[in-house]
Amino acid sequence: MAFVSVPKDLTKVKNKIILNLTKRQLICLGIAAAVGLPFYFLSRGLIGSSNAATGMCLLMLPAFLFAMYEKDGLPLEKVLKNVIVVKFIRPPVRKYEVENLYEKKRIVTKAKGGTVRGKRKKR
Template sequence: MAAYIPVPRDLTRVKSKILFNLTKRQLICFGAGALIGVPSFFLLKRIGSTSVAAMGMILIMLPAFLLAMYERDGQPLEVIAKHFIESKFIRPKVRPYQTDNYYEILSRISEAKKEVDRIVSVYEKRKSPAGRKAAGKHLKKGPEKGRGDRGGGKEK
């Protein structure tokens, strides 16, 4: 009789096993839990009975075990806990929908340009009002008569 081996459809979700059919993450978390839990068992055994020490060791090692084994939708426990804490405590409860209206942006830009022009003109008037009048005399106010390129109409 043939033995069937289940093969997952998505091979990217398969995690490589290192030792005792455990992943590197699981080995690190179990090792950290053992480093904390076993000495705590012997310390609690001196204070109380063996069953109390065993329950204390289980409670102390439980977070490391959960960090190693729990996973939802491909995300480990610390990522899920981070998202939960952000959504419940850090972010505001009511998040209104806000848009950036393009026309409001353009109007703010034009208002800013007007304000800059106003500030610059006030500064130039304060700096040298006589100098501006003298510099403005050589500028022509309009097209001269007799020039066909700027007259815009019939010559008389």
Template sequence: MAFVSVPKDLNKVKTKVALNLTKRQLISFSIAAVIGFPVYWFTRGTIGNDLAVFLMIGCVLPFFFVAIFEKDGIVFEKYMGHIIRQKFIYPKVRLYKTQNFYAYLNHAEESEVKTREKQAGRKTRATAFKKSKNVKK
């Protein structure tokens, strides 16, 4: 009996389009072919066959790398976007600023104490004034 192994983690399963390649890989390989073959055909007469092949490989290799590269489930374009943002767009030194909650509480407590003292001071003065009026009668 034939059996098929089914992976437990389905996040890594990619949809294959043709020749067991994903759509992204097919696009990258076709761009590499569109660039690589003309480079070879037009340069082999002037620089020789061997050097034309090496030049073609040099032109095609980055597209192969982009098609195959995947790190932690992230494709090359997104990965380079993260690196560019980190190195060039965002500042290199990030300041660590906190809001001191205890200083806020202390300030709130001091202001509350001051308002209570003012209120208590007003009441005592008012009651003292009333008492002084009552005493004079």
């Protein structure tokens, strides 16, 4: 009999479509190809073949990173959002403030019979 290993955590299993790539990776790589290939073919006559190939790689790099990069199960856009929130939106030092109830002044009210807070007035 043949044995097949089944992972315990099935949430980490991703559906592969074509060439062992996920749908997200195929879309991002398609966008990269749609941006990079026209740039190469339109600019290789003007700036040379090697410079056009370098420019194509630089234009395709962000889409490739969005397709392939993953840290702790989070895609690149969520990692970038978390970095921006921590570095720029939230304050760097969180203030710890406690409301001390004993430092507040107590409001003294007169009770019936001329007493203040349950004690008799001195005459």
